[in-house]
Amino acid sequence: MAKSSLKTSALTRIVPCLRVGLAVLFIISGASKAWDPAAFAGDIANYRLTPWLVTVAAALYLPWLEIFAGIGFFSRRTREGSLFIISALLVVFCGALASAWWRDLNIHCGCFGGGGSGVQFALVRNVLLLMACAFIARTQPPRAD
Amino acid sequence: MLRQVALLMFLAAWPALAAAFLHPSRPDPARVPTVEASTVRAWKTPFLWVDARPRGEFLRNGIPGAISLPEDDWERSIDAFLDAWDAGTPVVVYCGGGDCGTSESVARRLRKEAGITQIYVLKGGVGSWRKAP
Secondary structure, three states, rough: HHHHHHHHHHHHHHHHHHHHHHHHHHHHHHHHHHHHHHHHHHHHHOOOOOOOHHHHHHHHOOOOOHHHHHHHHOOOOHHHHHHHHHHHHHHHHHHHHHHHOOOOOEEEOOOOOOOOOHHHHHHHHHHHHHHHHHHHHHHOOOOOO | HHHHHHHHHHHHHHHHHHHHOOOOOOOOOOOOOOEEHHHHHHHHOOOOEEEOOOHHHHHHHHHOOOOOOOOOHHHHHHHHHHHHOOOOOOOEOOOEOOOHHHHHHHHHHHHHHOOOOOOOEEHHHHHHHHOOO
């Protein structure tokens, strides 16, 4: 009984910390890309996955989606939606990074605007973030509407 | 939850739309993306070089394997390009260097007329390729 309550108490502390960490990370990442969408479009183009028109649309929209998904973590009303969007974005980013790694592209990940880290490091980091999302999703109680 | 996702996506669309028209550093959909010489050097998959300079310059110091496609000789050169290009292969267009607009112009035309989606302009032109590590 005591062991179980200790576990619950640890979880109640870890989950909000993870949530805030993810929110801040995505707000900063989104803001740095939204600051210079032309540079971010160049970073996306380096992956050689999408036509330029799609790249431009993604460079304009994704940063703001990251920012709003990050902000959404701070409200109970949008927390689940934020977690879903951030997880989906991480899956897409992981796919793009894995594909770049597979094709041996010597590029910066473009994760925080203005270049960013290398592909392998970014892939490992995103997998860890995805695991954090899965952990939050498993532990958060369903919202009573 | 889907309602929350839709709401957040909807909210994000507005500043993105504003950025598309008002941001001083917005990407231009009409432009062709540029690529660094060092990035191209690391490509392991096949790609095709296109030299946008006049043919004389191409013959003097073109990149080996490149196809010459100067704008003033487009009609004659495009067939050679189409013979050499396999659909889906990325194309990198270069010119003399710096801010020469020839490569951008040739790249745009190739994208429009040949429907090439993976097309890039080499940043810094042929000089940057020679200097790239």
